[in-house]
Amino acid sequence: MxxxxxxxxxxxxxxxxxxxxxxxxxxxxxxxxxxxxxxxxxxxxxxxxxxxxxxxxxxxxxxxxxxxxxxxxxxxxxxxxxxxxxxxxxxxxxxxxxxxxxxxxxxxxxxxxxxxxxxxxxxxxxxxxxxxxxxxxxxxxxxxxxxxEYSRIAQAFLGETFTLAQLRQVYEVVLQRTLDPANFRRQVEASGAVEPTGDYLVGGRHRPPKLYRHREASDLADNGPLTRL
Structure with missing residues (x-):
């Protein structure tokens, strides 16, 4: 060698x-x-x-x-x-x-x-x-x-818009644990990391869920905590 x-x-x-x-x-x-x-x-x-x-x-x-x-x-x-x-x-x-x-x-x-x-x-x-x-x-x-646990890296697994259920699934799969839907929604919305687009995901049999987006694409970097789940 x-x-x-x-x-x-x-x-x-x-x-x-x-x-x-x-x-x-x-x-x-x-x-x-x-x-x-x-x-x-x-x-x-x-x-x-x-x-x-x-x-x-x-x-x-x-x-x-x-x-x-x-x-x-x-x-x-x-x-x-x-x-x-x-x-x-x-x-x-x-x-x-x-x-x-x-x-x-x-x-x-x-x-x-x-x-x-x-x-x-x-x-x-x-x-x-x-x-x-x-x-x-x-x-x-x-x-x-x-x-x-502390960044907004989950965005990389999603498209430009997503439902909170889709975002929660990313966390559950990666962290390998089940998260309470209501508590997850409260924490994510309180973090200010995401905002509603005004549109809805259509095509399902139930009430269409809201679509969200991250506020800034730069938030993929470690620019501050999203929430500790």
Whole structure:
């Protein structure tokens, strides 16, 4: 082993409905490695950084090349550079991985590539992953659930407009617990993070629910608490 190489990996989360369980849960796309080490194993999408690329550009390029996804929400998560990330001895340079995470809406996730080398798997129950990617996924899940407690990151899983029931489902799926609908409504409305659009979601058999929107798109960043649920 000689030298050091910088690579980028990305954890992508989306809410997807599992027809086998009739439940909505967090899923992520994985890619199958086609060379050693770990040939044939599942791994996070990513690749080496080119000399003329910023790190975020590498994340977007490799996501596009492997999954056809172009997420709006893309954030640097952490850097993983433990000496024993790969089995020893490994020919070539030591690889330090800068990890990003991305959140996509269900309709975005449906446009991704799915074939024998790209597959969506439940984020909380992934297969054995190459390198230290299982540790990376665990850290990304912890970070997501922590941010859900105090930021407005749930917006990244939704469209421009949504019902409070849809927003509550995002929190319930990510936090893995049931939230009281009335209490959730009171807390969200009191936070001032969302506002009614004046429109309603039509097409159901019951009274159409109000549609809401977040006040500012910039609120996806950690600019202040939404509510602690």
């Amino acid at each position: 000689s030298g050091i190489e910088i690579a980028v990996s990305t954890v992508i989360f989306a809410l997807r409905h599992d027809t086998s369980t009739d439940r909505t849960s967090l899923w992520m796309p994985l890619v199958r490695r086609v060379r050693e080490p770990y040939e044939g194993s599942w791994a996070l999408p990513g690749g080496p950084v080119r000399e003329d690329e910023d790190l975020s550009d590498t994340a977007r390029r490799t996501l596009s090349e492997t999954t056809a996804l172009s997420p709006t929400y893309l954030e640097q998560l952490y850097t993983f550079g433990h000496v024993a990330r790969a089995p020893q001895p490994v020919p070539g340079p030591r690889v330090i991985s800068v990890v990003y995470w991305a959140l996509v809406r269900p309709e975005e996730a449906e446009r991704s590539i799915e074939d024998e080398n790209v597959a969506w798997r439940a984020a909380d129950d992934p297969p054995a992953l190459a390198f230290d990617h299982s540790t990376i996924v665990e850290y990304a899940l912890w970070r997501l659930r922590t941010k859900m």
